[in-house]
Amino acid sequence: MALNYALLFSGSVIVLLGYIYWSTARYMVHQTDATIEAEIDGLAEGYRSGGLPRLSQLILERVSRKPAGMGVYLLTDQQLKPLAGNLDGWPRVPLSPDGWLNFSLENGSMDKPHKARGRSYLLRGGFYLLVGRDTFELDKTRQLIDHTLSWGLLVTVGLALLGGVMMSKTMLKRIDVINQTSREIISGDLSRRIPSIGSGDEIDDLVENLNQMLNQIEVLMDDVKRVSDNIAHDLRTPLARLRNRLETLANKAEVNSVEHENARLALEEADSLLVTFNALLRIARIESANQSEYFEVIDLKTLVLDVAELYEPLIEERGQRLELKLSDSPTVHGDRNLLFQAIANFLDNACKYTPREGLITILLEARNESEKIIVADSGPGIPESEREKVFRRFYRMETSRSTQGNGLGLSLAMAIVKQHRGSVELQDNNPGLRVVLSFKTPPAH
Numbered sequence: 001m002a003l004n005y006a007l008l009f010s011g012s013v014i015v016l017l018g019y020i021y022w023s024t025a026r027y028m029v030h031q032t033d034a035t036i037e038a039e040i041d042g043l044a045e046g047y048r049s050g051g052l053p054r055l056s057q058l059i060l061e062r063v064s065r066k067p068a069g070m071g072v073y074l075l076t077d078q079q080l081k082p083l084a085g086n087l088d089g090w091p092r093v094p095l096s097p098d099g100w101l102n103f104s105l106e107n108g109s110m111d112k113p114h115k116a117r118g119r120s121y122l123l124r125g126g127f128y129l130l131v132g133r134d135t136f137e138l139d140k141t142r143q144l145i146d147h148t149l150s151w152g153l154l155v156t157v158g159l160a161l162l163g164g165v166m167m168s169k170t171m172l173k174r175i176d177v178i179n180q181t182s183r184e185i186i187s188g189d190l191s192r193r194i195p196s197i198g199s200g201d202e203i204d205d206l207v208e209n210l211n212q213m214l215n216q217i218e219v220l221m222d223d224v225k226r227v228s229d230n231i232a233h234d235l236r237t238p239l240a241r242l243r244n245r246l247e248t249l250a251n252k253a254e255v256n257s258v259e260h261e262n263a264r265l266a267l268e269e270a271d272s273l274l275v276t277f278n279a280l281l282r283i284a285r286i287e288s289a290n291q292s293e294y295f296e297v298i299d300l301k302t303l304v305l306d307v308a309e310l311y312e313p314l315i316e317e318r319g320q321r322l323e324l325k326l327s328d329s330p331t332v333h334g335d336r337n338l339l340f341q342a343i344a345n346f347l348d349n350a351c352k353y354t355p356r357e358g359l360i361t362i363l364l365e366a367r368n369e370s371e372k373i374i375v376a377d378s379g380p381g382i383p384e385s386e387r388e389k390v391f392r393r394f395y396r397m398e399t400s401r402s403t404q405g406n407g408l409g410l411s412l413a414m415a416i417v418k419q420h421r422g423s424v425e426l427q428d429n430n431p432g433l434r435v436v437l438s439f440k441t442p443p444a445h
């Protein structure tokens with residue numbers, strides 16, 4: 001933008017200065033030619049009235065009256081032999097069809113030859129008259145104009161670049177505000193709005209439209225969450241009652257009877273529904289609450305060891321191997337129970353999809369002022385096109401339909417990570433999936 005502004009502004013000034021230069025130079029040359037024409041007319045009139053003696057006298061008067069080198073006069077006979085004037089001889093340059101000559105003047109008083117411009121005139125009797133002007137002052141004036149316009153152009157380009165940079169910085173500063181607010185909204189703070197400076201320009205119009213759009217999105221999102229949370233909350237109590245009645249029915253039925261088996265299966269379904277609704281409510285609470293004021297510094301190594309200890313029996317039962325690569329005491333600022341839940345969810349997901357005799361690895365790394373928890377497995381992995389979708393509520397890949405679950409585990413883990421202002425990245429483990437959780441290193445006290 002700065003470059004385009006500078007080019008446009010400089011181009012406009014170049015055209016303007018070029019026109020001024022062309023007009024000025026053309027006017028100066030025209031004035032010189034008009035002066036020469038007037039002098040030729042005066043001398044020719046003197047020749048017609050008084051002949052050669054009168055013309056010679058007029059030339060001598062004008063040579064003595066003009067400053068040295070300003071006026072150029074030469075009267076010659078038919079063989080171009082000088083008769084009067086301040087030139088030693090006829091210039092040896094080709095004559096233009098209109099009688100004008102451009103030649104050089106040389107004499108002892110000049111540091112270097114001067115350019116001159118003159119016109120020849122044929123008098124009656126075969127005499128030649130040359131009248132001209134030394135253009136040294138004209139050339140100096142033209143050079144002065146060139147120099148002035150060149151510096152003016154440089155100053156103009158500099159000012160144009162400075163103005164363009166200032167305009168661009170102002171524009172980029174406002175765009176940075178929009179980008180910063182957008183990043184905060186993407187991080188989960190849907191209440192953020194883009195500040196307006198009240199200038200009423202196009203960017204302010206854009207900001208106003210974006211804020212109206214964000215208001216509408218927030219209202220729609222709140223409606224969807226409220227409906228989802230209300231359904232989960234309202235159905236959890238009747239489901240709990242239903243489960244209690246099924247449990248009572250199962251206890252009353254004979255152990256080997258059909259009624260007992262049906263009651264047991266219904267209990268399992270009720271438990272699954274309760275787990276789903278509890279997960280929904282837990283996600284809603286995590287997303288709506290700001291618990292950062294209760295955060296504390298947590299030793300990730302100890303936390304990961306506790307999660308691994310919880311899942312170690314399950315991993316051994318499935319014939320899988322668990323490998324830990326933990327750096328020395330990395331720490332994060334957060335809620336221990338929530339982070340335990342998030343890591344457990346990712347480890348549980350790895351257990352589900354890692355084949356027998358497969359390898360599950362948990363790594364702790366510190367990179368670029370952030371702590372990373374990496375959970376890697378040797379299962380089938382997740383296609384790149386599905387990696388953003390798996391964090392949606394109730395989303396399950398087609399290959400996962402046959403496995404136990406409700407599609408809320410990764411959504412809950414993502415909500416916890418966002419609550420801690422962290423990020424989750426899914427990568428290929430070749431084979432398998434590599435989950436990278438990144439958290440900022442807490443400031444040292």
